[in-house]
Amino acid sequence: MIAFLIKRLFHALLVMFVISVIAFAIQDNLGDPIQQMVGQSVPESERAELREELGLNDPMLTQYLRFAGNAARFDFGYSYVFNQPTTAVIARHLPATLELVAASTFLIIALSIPIGVYSAIKPRAWLTRFFMSVSIVGISIPVFLTAIVLIQIFAIGVSWSPFPADTGWGTWLNDALSTDGGMPAYGRGNPVHVFGTWDTNFASLEGLTYLVLPAISLASIMLPLFIRLIRAEMLEVLQSDYVKFARAKGISMRRVYFLHALKNTMLPVITVGGVQIGTLVAYTILTETVFQWPGMGLMFLNAIERSDIPLIVTYLMIVGLIFVITNTVVDLIYGLVNPTVKLTGKPA
Amino acid sequence: MTDSSHTSSTNTPSAGTSSASAAALPALPGRWERFRDSYLLYSFKRDVIAQLSLLVFIALVAIAAFAPWLSPMNPYDLAQIDILSSELPPFWIDGSDPAYLLGTDAQGRDMLSTILYGARVSLIIGFGAVALQAVIGVSFGLMAGYLGGRVDAFLMRLADIQLSFSTLMVAIIVGALVKAIFGSATFSTYAVPLLVVIIGLAEWPQYARTVRASVLAERSKEYVDAARVMGLRSKRIMFRHVLPNTLSPIFVISTVQIANAIISEAALSFLGLGMPETHPSLGSLIKAGFDYIQSGSWWITLIPGAVLVILVLSINLLGDWLRDVMNPRLYKG
Numbered sequence: 001m002i003a004f005l006i007k008r009l010f011h012a013l014l015v016m017f018v019i020s021v022i023a024f025a026i027q028d029n030l031g032d033p034i035q036q037m038v039g040q041s042v043p044e045s046e047r048a049e050l051r052e053e054l055g056l057n058d059p060m061l062t063q064y065l066r067f068a069g070n071a072a073r074f075d076f077g078y079s080y081v082f083n084q085p086t087t088a089v090i091a092r093h094l095p096a097t098l099e100l101v102a103a104s105t106f107l108i109i110a111l112s113i114p115i116g117v118y119s120a121i122k123p124r125a126w127l128t129r130f131f132m133s134v135s136i137v138g139i140s141i142p143v144f145l146t147a148i149v150l151i152q153i154f155a156i157g158v159s160w161s162p163f164p165a166d167t168g169w170g171t172w173l174n175d176a177l178s179t180d181g182g183m184p185a186y187g188r189g190n191p192v193h194v195f196g197t198w199d200t201n202f203a204s205l206e207g208l209t210y211l212v213l214p215a216i217s218l219a220s221i222m223l224p225l226f227i228r229l230i231r232a233e234m235l236e237v238l239q240s241d242y243v244k245f246a247r248a249k250g251i252s253m254r255r256v257y258f259l260h261a262l263k264n265t266m267l268p269v270i271t272v273g274g275v276q277i278g279t280l281v282a283y284t285i286l287t288e289t290v291f292q293w294p295g296m297g298l299m300f301l302n303a304i305e306r307s308d309i310p311l312i313v314t315y316l317m318i319v320g321l322i323f324v325i326t327n328t329v330v331d332l333i334y335g336l337v338n339p340t341v342k343l344t345g346k347p348a
Numbered sequence: 349m350t351d352s353s354h355t356s357s358t359n360t361p362s363a364g365t366s367s368a369s370a371a372a373l374p375a376l377p378g379r380w381e382r383f384r385d386s387y388l389l390y391s392f393k394r395d396v397i398a399q400l401s402l403l404v405f406i407a408l409v410a411i412a413a414f415a416p417w418l419s420p421m422n423p424y425d426l427a428q429i430d431i432l433s434s435e436l437p438p439f440w441i442d443g444s445d446p447a448y449l450l451g452t453d454a455q456g457r458d459m460l461s462t463i464l465y466g467a468r469v470s471l472i473i474g475f476g477a478v479a480l481q482a483v484i485g486v487s488f489g490l491m492a493g494y495l496g497g498r499v500d501a502f503l504m505r506l507a508d509i510q511l512s513f514s515t516l517m518v519a520i521i522v523g524a525l526v527k528a529i530f531g532s533a534t535f536s537t538y539a540v541p542l543l544v545v546i547i548g549l550a551e552w553p554q555y556a557r558t559v560r561a562s563v564l565a566e567r568s569k570e571y572v573d574a575a576r577v578m579g580l581r582s583k584r585i586m587f588r589h590v591l592p593n594t595l596s597p598i599f600v601i602s603t604v605q606i607a608n609a610i611i612s613e614a615a616l617s618f619l620g621l622g623m624p625e626t627h628p629s630l631g632s633l634i635k636a637g638f639d640y641i642q643s644g645s646w647w648i649t650l651i652p653g654a655v656l657v658i659l660v661l662s663i664n665l666l667g668d669w670l671r672d673v674m675n676p677r678l679y680k681g
Binding site: 014015018026029136137139140141142143144145148149151152156275276278279281282283285286289290300301304305307309312316319320323324327 | 517521618620661665
């Protein structure tokens with residue numbers, strides 16, 4: 001166990017080292033900090049002095065070590081645009097993204113497990129076929145398109161009248177096919193302040209309405225994947241001897257499915273889920289762009305547009321750190337939950 | 349075009365790299381008779397969904413390839429654009445102009461033409477990126493699987509790191525950096541090759557992993573031992589002996605990867621890190637139209653969106669079918 005832990009931690013540190021080298025290379029090669037600090041009018045001699053003072057003429061290794069040392073203390077310098085420490089800017093945008101991710105994770109878990117289990121238990125039911133066809137279509141729809149369609153239907157509204165409006169049933173069908181819209185689809189509204197930089201959308205009903213469409217969009221990309229994964233794993237588990245034995249023993253089917261089979265189904269789901277967190281962060285960039293949700297993804301895109309190099313570098317480092325931590329934790333949890341994984345130094 | 353490639357026995361899977369038309373689906377090595385009696389064709393004939401998807405896919409590739417001849421106007425030609433006819437709806441809505449079948453966008457470009465040209469750009473980038481991924485991923489996967497040891501550990505660690513970031517994230521970051529280095533103007537000029545490189549670099553690990561897994565299985569077989577005993581060089585064994593036996597998983601993931609590459613390109617373009625609006629792909633059309641959705645002009649964004657979904661869906665369905673036929677346990681091992 002200790003050996004496994006040390007190996008994983010070493011791996012995590014190695015990845016962080018690679019990320020920091022990339023981040024350092026970006027900082028070093030893109031943009032001129034002097035230019036950003038003093039602008040055009042300052043004479044060359046003064047620039048050279050400032051350059052020397054900031055240590056920009058030092059050897060590469062010294063500069064990298066300084067960068068890494070500062071990074072270890074979460075000091076990434078000042079954002080050009082906001083004129084604040086970049087970490088403060090990130091801290092202001094982080095809660096919005098985390099709340100969005102939390103809401104869609106909730107949706108994914110709450111929907112994928114029942115649907116996945118159902119379609120494994122009843123592989124031939126028409127509802128299963130429906131879920132499976134929807135899920136392959138879902139995989140093929142990019143997340144920003146789902147978001148746009150949701151905006152069109154629920155925020156702007158659709159009026160469609162293919163049936164004659166002068167008859168009672170026609171009006172009823174037309175109404176059923178049309179939507180009023182009106183759901184908020186821009187920004188976060190007025191989130192309730194909790195503490196520090198954390199404002200929450202979960203505290204009020206109004207806040208939740210702002211969260212609904214972005215969360216559904218973000219969940220839509222993962223949901224098909226998880227439904228298919230849970231179904232496939234569950235189908236496999238249901239074939240195994242211990243399930244047959246439990247069934248033969250006369251344990252109620254409900255207990256077999258949800259206690260015995262589900263446990264082993266969830267093992268691979270944990271690993272895949274952990275890896276997908278990375279993908280989820282990437283998709284927050286897209287979702288936040290569509291809904292102008294003031295989170296880290298939108299901030300990152302704006303930083304790219306304005307060439308705010310320190311902020312870009314900070315974002316990379318922090319997102320990298322989040323990835324590394326989740327991957328390590330997922331690996332450890334998997335090792336702890338699954339007794340067949342040997343927690344020794346040897347690769348599986 | 350797919351049929352003709354089957355009849356020629358000399359075609360190689362890597363022949364149709366950058367051109368959209370040549371890299372179309374199953375280009376199995378082998379003669380026409382062998383193909384005719386194969387299980388592949390047998391199951392294709394029985395699978396309506398696969399037939400439909402192939403039909404839709406070939407139709408889309410064809411209209412994209414012949415876009416300059418099919419489309420009513422050239423969306424790149426500023427002289428043909430009339431700003432006065434902007435935001436016209438498609439033909440089934442009141443107020444449409446019969447000259448513009450699917451309406452016009454905010455600049456007055458004919459939607460049908462921009463979509464045809466856009467699909468062309470999307471497909472070129474998709475196929476190009478997958479060709480690049482295949483070259484990088486297959487060679488790395490072969491090296492990792494066949495040579496083993498440190499090479500294997502290093503390459504697979506690299507793939508792990510990149511995959512843990514997710515391919516889209518890597519593509520976004522690399523795209524952002526490339527754009528920052530080259531500047532917007534240069535980036536727009538060379539957007540197609542740059543996007544091919546960005547998406548190709550972001551997604552090679554999928555190939556490398558798949559190839560490595562099947563190389564590991566092949567390596568322990570007797571014919572490889574025999575080749576080694578005969579004194580052949582590793583390079584020759586890798587490319588001439590092992591590689592041909594790992595082709596079917598490569599085909600299977602190629603279809604999925606083309607769909608992924610097209611979606612990645614659309615996502616990058618939607619974020620403003622891809623094709624410029626003057627030379628749009630489906631993704632940049634969606635982005636351009638999104639600004640006008642609030643004013644009620646939904647067709648500018650949703651029609652290209654629908655085309656994108658149909659294109660990706662047809663490829664995904666084909667990939668599903670191919671995976672079932674060729675290697676049912678590919679994604680399980």
